[in-house]
Amino acid sequence: MSREEWDKLLDRMVKKYKMHPMEPWARRLVLTYLASLLGVDKQDWRGLPPGPGREQVFYSCQACHSLAIVKQQGLSRESWDESLVWMVKKQAMPPLDPDDRKLILDYLATHYGLDSSPRRRRIR
Numbered sequence: 009m010s011r012e013e014w015d016k017l018l019d020r021m022v023k024k025y026k027m028h029p030m031e032p033w034a035r036r037l038v039l040t041y042l043a044s045l046l047g048v049d050k051q052d053w054r055g056l057p058p059g060p061g062r063e064q065v066f067y068s069c070q071a072c073h074s075l076a077i078v079k080q081q082g083l084s085r086e087s088w089d090e091s092l093v094w095m096v097k098k099q100a101m102p103p104l105d106p107d108d109r110k111l112i113l114d115y116l117a118t119h120y121g122l123d124s125s126p127r128r129r130r131i132r
């Protein structure tokens with residue numbers, strides 16, 4: 009999250025969950041720490057190239073495994089589609105919202121398509 013979002017979260021923790029409020033200097037340090045290590049600008053999306061759908065892939069696809077398993081693939085759109093079906097059916101991935109699913113498929117086919125990886129393999 010961004011520094012502002014972390015800041016709001018801290019407010020919420022204090023108000024809603026009765027977290028002990030921090031001294032301003034401590035809060036500044038904590039915020040700097042959170043924003044630089046767990047902030048938006050500093051993270052490099054683990055190497056995912058920019059483009060529509062990047063966010064969806066980033067947040068949906070590393071709940072169970074690392075993004076490396078995604079990035080090492082080079083699949084046709086169709087095979088990506090099949091692998092999403094497989095992930096939902098066999099691996100208990102929560103079904104994706106249709107709009108997100110389309111974005112994800114477009115993204116994967118564009119950036120991790122058949123021609124973009126030295127390793128061309130189909131999955132089950």
Ligand code: HEC
Nearest residue numbers: 068069071072073077078081095099100101102112131132
């Ligand atoms: C609910 C858990 C879960 C989520 C979420 C998930 N996966 Fe997977 N995925 C798995 C499991 C389990 C495997 C199997 C690993 C193995 O075979 O060792 C896997 C394997 C894979 C593989 C490799 C298949 C192979 O044959 O080696 C790819 C590619 C993949 N996932 C892509 C994705 C993408 C893209 C997303 C996001 C849209 C995603 N996964 C989200 C559970 C998940």
